Amino acid sequence: MSSIYSEIILDYYRNPRNKGKLDRAQIRAKDTNPLCGDVIEIQMELDGDSKVKDIRFNGMGCAISQASASMLTELVKGKSLDEARKISKEDILSLIGGQLSAVRLKCALLSLKVMKTGLYNYIGSLENAKEELSSL
Amino acid sequence: MQKTVQYNVEKVRQDFPILQRIINGKPFIYLDNAATAQKPRQVIETLDRFYKEYNANIHRGIYKVSEEATAAHEEARAKVARFINARSPNEIVFVRGTTEAINLVAHAWGRKNVGLGDNIMLTEMEHHSNIVPWQLLAKEKGASLKYVGITDQGILERYEFQQHLQSGAKLFAVAHSSNVLGTINPVRELIREAHKTGCCVLVDAAQSVPHMPVDVQDLDCDFLAFSGHKMCGPTGIGVLYAKGNLFDEMVPFHGGGEMISEVHPYESSWKPPPYKFEAGTTNIEGAIGLGAAIDYLSNIGLRKIRLHEREITAYAIDKLSRTKGITIYGPSDPQARGGVVSFNLGDVHPHDMATLLDEDGIAVRSGQHCAQPLHERLGIPATTRASFYLYNTEDEVDRLANSLERVRGIFKL
Incomplete structure (x- = not known):
């Protein structure tokens, strides 16, 4: 069996x-995956055109959660x-490559959830995005 | 170490249909027994027979089938009583599991006996189910929780235990065997010490009753709790033992049908224990299935099961400790531990470990195993846990060790 751990x-x-x-x-958000104990915090600095000038993540946890957070920051920078809002679950999964079980999917998507939570909070539409965020 | 054959493990394995499964192209290796145990054909068939032949509600039907179900249910209670050497089946209350048993004691005994300023003594190695009910009680009553610390090897700090006793603990709630470290606590001695100061003792036996002979009269514990599903029985059934007339002095936990003697619009009276604590229609088939599991384990013999697990644990610790970069937690002496081996390997997160082992058909548990305070004490975010039972083999341990080498390869350790 081929491993997800490329x-x-x-x-x-x-x-x-x-x-x-x-x-x-300007944008900060943090969340945990209580099942695994993964923690991800994301911070984004915007330029005058509301583009992501810089992005950093901090956290601890499994390889899947930490690697996907790293990959996400590269994807978001400059957007x-x-x-950034349109980045989907599928975009992250194709970056990671391979199949993940339902439980491990939560690890892979934690950083996307955190990034979007911060973003929606910043633009003032966190309430409307609850359904999308809970699907991650 | 000389391998002594306790019983025919291969023959035992034939009783467990799930062990024949192929997972990810490899024979299924089940090493998550501390979470739940697999079920032998004998238990599965007992449940099947109940549904097909004598399913009926108990204690109230006048017809034959109900009488059969009632008799089987009460026979199961008697089996439990004999299994742990209780004086009487009336000392046995059926509950959903260890968690409900501990909550029952916190409500029905704790609310009456624990008050403002009282101390409840726990240990740093407790499962959440033996922490949270006491936190709730302590908060409600203005009582305090006192923790007995552990050494780095996972042994209780005895002087702290003595200190808390001297400061007047009302209750000591302690795991017989740790679900993470594997430590078997010397509960018999601890109970003796506690009773000298009038401290009541609850033993969380979820990890001991399935794996070793446990005699409540020998231990002299006041309460003892365990779950059916960890000992080859169904989920949703567990046991609370209370010594002598302790149940008599306790208030009901749940109110409803079956637990009452008489009900009037504004007051009711209760049946004597154990029925006082079994409101509503209980898990009838669960109790009968647990009885079948007890028969199954007793036929093999708990002493033999314990010896088998001790040998396989010693073998696993020896074998796995040869893996470069591994840290194994808990006492190094296999005499002092149950069949639980928790470890970390290099910087491999336990969840990644569990995923990689699953690729090889090996089921382990990863995370904090419902023991967050213990992991905080050990200063680690999580562990991977392999836990053994009567059907595990040294060959399976070898395959786990090989799989760990594969993980080392992937992670370039």
Whole structure:
């Protein structure tokens, strides 16, 4: 059986990209996966055109949750908020590659959920996004 | 170590249909027995026979089939009583599981006997089910929780136990065997010490009764709780034992049918125990299934099961400790531990470990195993746990060890 744990996933786990904190972030959000104990915090700094000038994540947990958070930050950087909002579950899964069980899917999508929570909170539509966020 | 054959493990394995499964192209290796045990044909067939032949509500039907169901249910209670050497079946209350048993004691005994400023003594290795009910009680009554700490090897700090006793603990609630460390606590001695100061003792036997002979008269515990599903029985059935007339002095937990003697518009009277604590239609087939599980385990012999598990645990600790980068938690002496081996390997998160082992058909548990305070004490976010039962083999341990080498390869450890 082929493993989800590709060289790429392990490289992102051991050498995380965009890990740390931002001093001037307008968007901040944090969440945990209570089942696994994964923790992800995401901070985003916007430029004058409301594009993501910089993004950092912080957290701890399994390789899937940490690698996917790292990959997400690369994907989001430079995008407009509208583009970032449209990033889907499928986009993340194709970056990770391979099949995940329902339980591990939560690990893979935690960072996307956190990023979107922060984003929707910033644009003031967190209430309307509850359904989308709970599907992640 | 010289391997002594306790019983024919291969023959025992034939009794468990699920062990024949192929998972991800490999023979299924079930090492999550501390979470729940697999069910032998004998238990499955007992449930099947109940539904097909004598399903009826108990204690109230006048007809033959109901009488048969009632007799089987009460025979199961008698089997439980004999199994743990209770003096009488009246000391046995059927509950949903260990969690409900502990909640029952917290409500029906705790609310009457624990008051403002009283102390309830727990240990750092307790399962959440033996922490949270006491937190709720302590909050309601203004009582305090006192924890007995553990050494780095996972052994109780005896002087802390003595200190809490001297400061006047009302109740000591303690795991007989830890579901993470495997530590078997010397409950018999602890109970003796506690009783000297008038402290009542509840033993959480969820991890001991399925795996070793437990004699409540020898232990002299006041309460003892365990679950059916961890000992080859069905889920949703468990046992609360209370010594002597303790049940008489307790208030009801749930009100409803079957637990009453008389009901009037504004007041009711209760049946004597154990029925006082079994409101409504209970898990009849669960109790009967538990009786079948007790028969099954007793036929093999709990002493033999314990010896088998001790040998396989010693083998596993020896074998797994050769894996480079592994940390195994709990006492190093197999005499002092049950069939539970929790570990971490390098920087591999336990959830990644469990996923990778599943790819090899091996079922383990990963996370905090409902023991968050213990993991905080150990300073680790999570562990991977392999837990054994009567049907596990050394060959399965070898395959776990091989699988760990594969994980080391993938993670380049």
